[in-house]
Amino acid sequence: MKFRLSVAGRRLAAVGESLSRLRAPRFATIAALLLSSTALYGMAIGGHTTSVIDTVAQPLGFSIDRIDVSGNGETSEIDVLQALWGTGAQSLPSLDPAAAREALEAMPWIETASVSKTYPDRVEIKLSERAPFAVWQKGRELFIIDREGGEIMPYGAARFANLPFVVGAGAAKNAASFLDQLDVLPELRARVKAYIRVGDRRWDLRLENGVTIRLPEDGAIEAAAEVSRMDRDVGLLSRDILAVDMRIADRMVVKLTPDALVRRDAALKEREKVIKRSAKEKPV
Structure with a gap:
């Protein structure tokens, strides 16, 4: 299914493309990033789909490029990443920490999970695993x-x-x-x-x-x-x-x-024989 970007979305994409070609002054770059992130946040809470937000966010440098995972022993990092990508998010603005946490805690070994975002491109995942008893x-x-x-x-x-x-x-x-x-x-x-x-x-x-x-x-x-x-x-x-x-x-x-049981029965029978023999040999 294809999604059509709004006018604001097309403008943000154009800004991102321009930023990738120009070396703006540091203040201008920071200002552009702040404006862009504010707009992306508005798109996220406005109900835009993950793919729409990713289309705008990735050219602006908000792709998920670094994922730090800690606390996993039985759960492989590959499984963690698959659960994260299973939410559909490809950029930081589109990543829903609550949805990611729910996906992680549905995995067999994971008891609790926390997911936090650090802009522009980092996700930190902390896990607590269940202990086999x-x-x-x-x-x-x-x-x-x-x-x-x-x-x-x-x-x-x-x-x-x-x-x-x-x-x-x-x-x-x-x-x-x-x-x-x-x-x-x-x-x-x-x-x-x-x-x-x-x-x-x-x-x-x-x-x-x-x-x-x-x-x-x-x-x-x-x-x-x-x-x-x-x-x-x-x-x-x-x-x-x-x-x-x-x-x-x-x-x-x-x-x-x-x-x-066989040995016990044999011993009992032998005992009975001894008792009978003793009784016969006993003088009257």
């Missing part, structure tokens, strides 16, 4: 989440492999508070492979050796501390077990592995 399994999908449980982006980069792995509905929003409390048990936490949210009410801990610790809805940290104490005392978590169930108050239920 955990990997969340949501159904069959994996997402990087922040401490508040907000999804940042789909998981796919190996550099996030050491983040805590949380699973299940409600796990994302409850993970930070639970993991913070579990920090009092660093030895146990270091062995956890996955934090599984069950029914959005309680947690299971899946250890790296496959053992599952089923924690109660209330008093979860106290129950985890008891398991940790038993492990220090008798090596509980290194035995042939599948799970330690702490959901019943003041009771620990240990589920054995199939091999351990």
